[in-house]
Amino acid sequence: MKSYILASLLAAVGTVSAVPMPAPAPPGIPSTANAKTQLAALTVKTITDPGGYSRDLFPHWNTVSGACNTRETVLKRDGTNVVVSSTCAATSGTWFSPYDGATWTAASDVDIDHMVPLKNAWISGANTWTTAKRTQFANDLNTPQLWAVTDNVNQAKSDQSPDSWKPPLTSFYCTYAKSWVAVKYAYALAISSAEKSALTSMLNTC
Known part of the structure; x- marks a missing residue:
């Protein structure tokens, strides 16, 4: 019985020291099958x-509700135990950046990536x-367009497509x-052949 309790305690300690679980993902991420169908439909x-x-x-970063703009809304949505001012x-709060696996406790270290x-x-x-329509695109909380990520990773990405830049x-x-x-499909945006090839390879890792 004692050994069972000890094992349970050790397991609990291991869980606490494990890598933090990723934050909830933005809405609208399709299944792999649907993503491949959407990719095939893009121009x-x-x-x-x-x-x-x-x-x-x-x-x-338009006002979403009250004093909260889009950036602040995403920080609250994607963070853990986020406390905000008036x-x-x-x-x-705590923010897990899915692009690089880093965890931050200062909002100033986090960018909202398009x-x-x-x-x-x-x-x-x-x-x-x-x-x-451009305003809707830049503030879209209904598709997986906005992500809370490490600031310098976002800056490294800049305006590059997946054939030029991929997350670490x-x-x-x-x-x-x-x-x-999903975002390109939702807004009927075109892709290049190199972009499609990169996306296809990435989807094949699913």
Whole structure:
């Protein structure tokens, strides 16, 4: 009986010291089968930069409710034990970055990444959208477009597509590709042949 209790205690200690569980994922991540179907439906073409891009063309971090804007809403959604001030700024909490597996306890170390970067959207078709649609895209909480991640990892990604940049954790390739495809499918954005090839390879890791 004592040995059983000891084993149970050791198991409990092991659980506490284990790698933190990932935070809840954004909504709308499709199954692998659906992601492959969506990928097949996307328009593949040579992607050229039409020029004229500016982040200001995608109004972002708009007010969601009360004093909370989109960034603050995602920080609360994806963090653990998040405490906010009267102005909705996160004053404490824990954030797990699925791109690289890092855990942070300061909101200043966390960026909100656009899964499909704003400039990539611009050159993939968003240059023809209305400002209202670009605003929706930049603040979309209904698709897997917004992710709380390590700030310098987000900066390393910049506006690159999966054929040029992939998250440091290969174990996240599957979810990353499914999310990228879901966003492009939701907004009928085009992809390049190299982008499709990279996404296909990533989906094959699922």
